Amino acid sequence: YLDTKKPPNFPPGPAWLPVVGSGMAIYKIRKYLKNKGSFFSHATTEMAKEYGPLVGLRVGKDRQVVCCYQAVREMLFNEDIDGRPTGPFWEIRTWGSRKGLLVTDEDFWAEQRRFVLRHLKEFGYGRRTMSGLVEEEALQMVALFKQRIQGEKKQKGVVMEMNEAFGIFILNTLWTMLAGIRYNPEDKELKTLQCLLDDLFKSISMVGALFSQFPVLMTVAPEFSGYRKFVNIHQQIWIFLNNELENHKKTFKKDSPRDLMDVYLEMLDSKDRKPSFSETQLLAICMDLFMAGSETTSKTLGFGFLYMLLHPDIQDKAYEEIVRVIGRDRLPLLSDRPNMPYVEAIVLESLRMFMGRAVAIPHRALRDTKLMGYTIPKDTMVVANISSLMMDETFWEEPQEFRPERFIKDGRVSMPERFIPFGLGRRRCMGEILNKYSMLKHEALVLTVSAVEEIEKKIIYNLNRTDAAKKCQRFMLNQVLEFYALVYGTVL
Numbered sequence: 001y002l003d004t005k006k007p008p009n010f011p012p013g014p015a016w017l018p019v020v021g022s023g024m025a026i027y028k029i030r031k032y033l034k035n036k037g038s039f040f041s042h043a044t045t046e047m048a049k050e051y052g053p054l055v056g057l058r059v060g061k062d063r064q065v066v067c068c069y070q071a072v073r074e075m076l077f078n079e080d081i082d083g084r085p086t087g088p089f090w091e092i093r094t095w096g097s098r099k100g101l102l103v104t105d106e107d108f109w110a111e112q113r114r115f116v117l118r119h120l121k122e123f124g125y126g127r128r129t130m131s132g133l134v135e136e137e138a139l140q141m142v143a144l145f146k147q148r149i150q151g152e153k154k155q156k157g158v159v160m161e162m163n164e165a166f167g168i169f170i171l172n173t174l175w176t177m178l179a180g181i182r183y184n185p186e187d188k189e190l191k192t193l194q195c196l197l198d199d200l201f202k203s204i205s206m207v208g209a210l211f212s213q214f215p216v217l218m219t220v221a222p223e224f225s226g227y228r229k230f231v232n233i234h235q236q237i238w239i240f241l242n243n244e245l246e247n248h249k250k251t252f253k254k255d256s257p258r259d260l261m262d263v264y265l266e267m268l269d270s271k272d273r274k275p276s277f278s279e280t281q282l283l284a285i286c287m288d289l290f291m292a293g294s295e296t297t298s299k300t301l302g303f304g305f306l307y308m309l310l311h312p313d314i315q316d317k318a319y320e321e322i323v324r325v326i327g328r329d330r331l332p333l334l335s336d337r338p339n340m341p342y343v344e345a346i347v348l349e350s351l352r353m354f355m356g357r358a359v360a361i362p363h364r365a366l367r368d369t370k371l372m373g374y375t376i377p378k379d380t381m382v383v384a385n386i387s388s389l390m391m392d393e394t395f396w397e398e399p400q401e402f403r404p405e406r407f408i409k410d411g412r413v414s415m416p417e418r419f420i421p422f423g424l425g426r427r428r429c430m431g432e433i434l435n436k437y438s439m440l441k442h443e444a445l446v447l448t449v450s451a452v453e454e455i456e457k458k459i460i461y462n463l464n465r466t467d468a469a470k471k472c473q474r475f476m477l478n479q480v481l482e483f484y485a486l487v488y489g490t491v492l
């Protein structure tokens with residue numbers, strides 16, 4: 001009975017039933033939206049049409065407020081809502097206490113985030129030197145592509161899975177600064193780890209998992225609720241990262257840090273060491289950057305290539321711009337960026353498509369606060385539905401269509417204020433700068449491969465475009481579906 005009572009002046013939303021809360025209402029909307037895309041973000045955007053930009057929900061033990069449209073900005077700038085949720089889902093990953101950057105909050109998080117960003121910059125993050133790192137990785141990627149193309153030349157064509165083509169190279173850019181490590185794209189251990197991560201994202205969602213909303217399932221149904229898998233995968237990632245840390249400790253020299261891991265180890269050794277610093281926290285930082293950095297960027301690029309496959313005219317325009325600005329004799333440089341608005345617009349449109357299917361990492365109200373006149377009690381989970389902004393029909397013309405031109409005004413790139421794929425405010429994405437550098441570069445480079453090689457004008461050399469496009473579309477949509485696992489569907 002108490003579970004069905006809404007707090008006073010709580011944002012409107014469907015009724016809260018005993019045990020399942022609003023789960024049934026969400027399930028019904030998702031079923032109704034099935035053909036239009038039934039992600040959690042779509043279902044709550046649909047609810048916002050009925051209840052207004054703030055939708056109040058309960059799922060299992062979680063009291064949630066989903067912010068849509070104009071409420072997203074207000075929420076992200078409200079520092080009272082800068083916390084991260086508490087509970088098993090956010091703690092099991094670091095064996096019982098909240099650690100890392102993604103899921104910590106208040107002074108602990110502020111101190112750690114400041115330290116990581118400051119020292120990553122020392123090793124090139126966000127600086128000119130990072131362009132060199134990205135360039136190096138992109139070249140390695142092109143070399144691998146060429147090798148595959150040449151290996152298959154005798155056959156009719158090459159089919160490449162674009163969404164997994166970038167993972168290791170993107171990770172390497174970050175990992176060079178973090179731990180001075182570059183992985184070989186054929187590295188078996190890393191490949192296994194990426195498969196595990198993929199598997200993990202299939203079974204959880206950013207807003208939780210079955211076992212976190214109904215904690216009793218951890219004991220009575222650990223397999224069914226996904227709890228066992230969650231623990232196992234985190235354990236394996238932890239062991240992998242711990243091995244890297246042990247290697248580092250063996251070669252670490254005080255006063256001559258090679259990367260962020262060394263600087264952190266130096267801090268652990270220092271007499272000024274603050275209580276928030278620990279070896280577990282260092283491993284948790286690595287895990288967060290590893291997770292946050294791998295899936296997001298690869299999937300965004302995957303979307304870009306999927307849509308270019310479906311729209312050869314967009315490929316043609318990109319190709320024309322690349323040949324005009326870069327030519328056929330060299331590879332792109334970051335300094336080419338201002339002269340390549342169309343390729344940049346493709347990246348932005350890919351980001352819009354990706355975040356148009358996603359919810360961001362949930363926040364938590366650190367204290368009782370107000371949002372758009374409603375009361376948000378302390379400890380409520382508050383979710384920014386960025387998708388509602390990315391797919392807003394009242395703002396974007398035909399938002400479901402892939403149209404890079406929407407980001408170009410008078411021949412220049414123009415980003416509307418509501419385009420916030422990396423969030424806003426104090427908790428905005430830490431990878432934003434890296435993403436902007438590497439996605440543009442990787443996209444331009446992949447597009448340039450065809451120019452340099454003069455093999456074929458199109459990026460994807462498939463002879464049967466329609467079949468490949470359909471296969472690719474199905475594959476990508478499945479990936480995203482799985483990535484943001486249908487928790488509410490699973491609940492019921």
Ligand code: HEM
Pocket residue numbers: 076101102103113174288289292293294296297300351355360361362384421422423424426427428429430431432434435
């Ligand atoms: C296409 C690529 C990416 C997108 C669209 C993206 C988007 C986001 C969003 C929406 C948030 C949540 C903001 C909030 O809670 O209000 C976030 C947080 C975060 N992102 Fe990214 N991200 C991307 C790639 C990356 C990469 C490559 C890194 C690695 C450096 C990264 C590191 C992080 C971290 C550490 C946070 C947590 C920040 C905090 O809680 O203080 N992200 N990202």
